[in-house]
Amino acid sequence: MTDWPQAFEAELLRLGVQPGRARRLADETAQQAAETAGVPAEIFGPAHLYARHLVAELSAPAALSPRTRYEPGPVMLSLTGVSKRYRRQTVFTGVDLTVRGGEVAAIVGANGCGKSTLLRICAGLTRPSGGTVKRTRRVGFVPQDGGTAGWLTAEEHFTLFGAAAGMVPGRARSTGVHLATRLAWRPGRQQRAQQMSGGTRQKLNLVLGELHAPDLLLLDEPYQGFDQGTYVDFWQQVFAWRDAGRAVVVVTHLLHDLQNVDHVLDLGER
Amino acid sequence: MTTLVVATLSAREVRRRWAALALVIALPFWFYLVRRDATGQSMRMLTLGIGWAISTLTLFVVNASRGVDPRLRLTGASVVSIIGGRLLAMTGVGVALAAGYWLLAWLDQDVLHPWAAALMMLVSAVVAAPLGSLIGALLPRELEGALALLSVVAVQMLADPAGLTAKLMPFWSAREIGTYAVDGGSAEMVLHGLAHAGLTWLICAGGTLAVFQWRLRLARYPEP
Incomplete structure (x- = not known):
């Protein structure tokens, strides 16, 4: 020390x-x-x-002093009375959240309170048991772990996800490399995802979530494995997305950055 | 285009798993080698080995993609393009393996109908890809999937070829065509084999697609 x-x-x-x-x-x-x-x-x-x-x-x-802060844009995500039950166990009920373009929302709460489940509901990967979800069509989802193919390089991931979004391979690769540099990362041409450190793999995850320029970004504790510098860069990137008019929803258990977000949904208090 | 990209990258993934690939290439060879003295047995074992190897490799490829597939769907890929691309790649690997082993058998054995022997191995490889895919779709863990495939191949190997059990197995078609290729007889056996292979392919590919359509379904939300 x-x-x-x-x-x-x-x-x-x-x-x-x-x-x-x-x-x-x-x-x-x-x-x-x-x-x-x-x-x-x-x-x-x-x-x-x-x-x-x-x-x-x-x-x-x-x-x-006056800081450049944009007026909130159109609603990108709206949850009204959303609930989730697995058989007889209720995970959460009555969740309301509205996030507009140019806003950042944080979902916080103790382990097992359903943060990741709620984010998957927002993405459409899991169906809610009740309530109403309205969401913009273009969405980017960054899971807490996984979400990459271990035997492929970063550029191959960009090609694969770009193809899914209708991008030609060259454009997908150049976009991916450009987005990676904003996270202070230069993808190695030969390095496969399984050879990357945990933090670098999460950077790849982030870039893949953003590759197709979604209007709404759903991030599930995406900073796992980041060093302190990258962690700061990550939050700067989140606020850059916000300033660009995008809506961002972040699942987090770290509370010290919440002063800068626009909405905090505490699932643990419900 | 997504289908082709998925196919290309899946093939690249397989190529990089060089240890698994070496074992897959070697597996039918051991099957062939133990009964090399008997043409009929060696050809049948070789064909079954090709089917087992390709279906197991497909199972592993399908399981390895489990984390990526939902994200690809969310980004805009259709289930057909994801599953189709992967099947295309694994069928290509299977056809290449079958071609190599047909050349070996052609040089090393005295086969009555070499073209039918080629068809037998081709059918085995083509059926194996969707079979591995379906097992991977139904059994998400690799160990369970590999054991299920082992059971299928073991039953196929031991069942009386004329009985109902053998006909219900996925590689009966290759065995039927193989009998014509090695022992001769009615050409109808080839037609029966092809019909069985076609039906098996449809069931396995359709089943895979149905399971993944359900598993990768996205909730359709209205726009705010």
């Missing part, structure tokens, strides 16, 4: 804090830890999360 201050400073720099200010903040934080005779990691938690928390706190006044 001795490299906590360095990791903290590096993350501040990554988040755009000026080098002098980052050094000063790192020194001050280390000093605070020393005053309480504690280890920084125990007092402040993981360096990258505390850095992001601090940057959010410091930039809070700036949020009052």
Whole structure:
């Protein structure tokens, strides 16, 4: 844990804090830890999360200045009184959610409360037991795990999913590679999905979900295996999609990013 | 176009599973080798080996695609193009395997009707792909599927060819054509074999399609 201050400073720099200010903040934080005779990691938690928390706190006044924020667009997803039962067991009932273009909704809740089931209902892969679902036609779905073919390379995945969406192979590949670079990933030509790390495979999953430019993106904890930098890039990408007028629904169990989303549906509270 | 892309990439996937591919190529060879001294037995065992190998390989390919298929559907692919593309690829692999083994048999054995021997192996390969696909559709786990295929091949191997049980088995057609190819007799046996193969193919391919139509169905929601 001795490299906590360095990791903290590096993350501040990554988040755009000026080098002098980052050094000063790192020194001050280390000093605070020393005053309480504690280890920084125990007092402040993981360096990258505390850095992001601090940057959010410091930039809070700036949020009052006019930020480019678009008017919500047309409704892309509407759930009214949706319920799901498996035989005699009720998973959830009476779920209402409306997400418009240019909005991000987060579905949160404890393990087993039906977050992934609800997302699959939104996608149309699972049928609801009750209620009404209205959804835009073009939808991209990113599952929590799986969803790729282990023996195919990233570019072959782009070709396959592009063909399913009616794209010619060349265009599908170039689009996929372009989207991958936005997640700071350059797909290897020979590397198969089964040879990729968990995080890289999830990046592939994300790109496949977005390849056909859907109006609604349904993401089931897509950041599993991401390193901290990619995790930040992921959320920046989510907000870029929002600013481009798309609707995004994210299943998550991490609560510290919810301040930036437009709707939070807590299935655990139901 | 989706069908062709699925077929091309499925064939590429199979090519990369080189260990499985080597075993698939070798399996009929062992069947052939143990009865090489008897033309009729060796040809029948070889043909059954081709059928078993291709159906097992298809089963694994179908199971490996389980996670991708719903996403492909959601992206816009039809069930027919997904299943059709995969069947096309595996039939192609089967035909290539059958062609190679027919050449071996032609060089190594004294067969009465070599063209019928070719047809026997071709029928076995063509029926094997949808059979493996149907087993994969009905039994989602590879072990269960492989055991089911083993049972089918074992019954096919042991049943009296003239009895009803053998006729209900998927590879009876190859055996019937094989009898004509090796022992001669009425050419009607070829026609019976082809009719049996056609019916088996229709049942297996249609069954696969029906199962996947149900499994990959998407809820149709109205637009907001």
